[in-house]
Amino acid sequence: MSAILELDQISRRFGGIAAVQDLSFGVQPGRITSLIGGNGAGKTTVFNLITGYLAPDAGSIRFRGERIDGQPPHKIARTGISRSFQELRLFNRLTSLDNVQAAVPHQKGESILRAIWGGQTLRDEAQVTQARAHQILDDLVILHQVDTLAEQLSYGQQKLLTLGRLVAAKGDLLLLDEPTSGLSPAMVDDFCARMKALVALGCTILLIEHNVEIVMRLSDWVIVLHQGTKIAEGTPDEVRRNESVMHTYLGLSA
Ligand SMILES: Nc1ncnc2c1ncn2[C@@H]1O[C@H](COP(=O)(O)OP(=O)(O)O)[C@@H](O)[C@H]1O
Ligand SMILES: [Mg+2]
Structure with a gap:
């Protein structure tokens, strides 16, 4: 290998x-x-x-x-290549799901024009992103916390969430x-x-x-x-x- x-x-x-x-x-x-x-x-x-x-x-x-x-x-x-930092760098006032979704890279061609003409496609992309974020939280066994604000998670779960964000970032x-x-x-x-x-x-x-x-x-x-x-x-x-x-x-x- x-x-x-x-x-x-x-x-x-x-x-x-x-x-x-x-x-x-x-x-x-x-x-x-x-x-x-x-x-x-x-x-x-x-x-x-x-x-x-x-x-x-x-x-x-x-x-x-x-x-x-x-x-x-x-x-x-x-x-x-994704890297973690010593500090957690989470969005404290966002839910776990939103924290992971926010780390998913923007799709190519997500332009204003497509936002106007391609509404359906954009909705589909949002659904794909959300499904992916759910899957990541499931893999990390914090799926039950999807709607919990990051600041309300335990420190251990916050660390897992940072791991989820790295994975979502296509790391x-x-x-x-x-x-x-x-x-x-x-x-x-x-x-x-x-x-x-x-x-x-x-x-x-x-x-x-x-x-x-x-x-x-x-x-x-x-x-x-x-x-x-x-x-x-x-x-x-x-x-x-x-x-x-x-x-x-x-x-x-x-
Ligand atoms: N930005 C920097 N400016 C000057 N010296 C640095 C800098 N970053 C690291 N060093 C020095 O390089 C050496 C290796 O540091 P570092 O990579 O942080 O080690 P470790 O992470 O293994 O503790 C140390 O002597 C450190 O003082
Ligand atoms: Mg060091």
């Missing part, structure tokens, strides 16, 4: 700091790949490079074989930066199950997660960063067995 996302010898400096250096890795479609490493390892910088918030100083990034490095964020988003590749932070252990389990479900539905996930136990449980592939370089990668078991990684960089015993 070939990688859906490929970073090839990516480097990015900030003044004297090499935040990311000569970094190469691939993300396989339909898998959960995790980026781990201590504070300042370069994880968030990698997300910023992939999503176009930063341009690399050197190297290339390909999504489905096409170069995306150096392109602006809105163009990269349109190729099917085939989801970049999640510490999505379980702030969740109770029970909610973490629930959230992990939803991530698995999304992957089963065809999504690909690149995850930044500081909780090593979650990483090991959830990931198909783990990449370990230290001071901007890749020091190890492999299956969770392979990384777990790498004692120098577990001790030196994660402060854990294998």
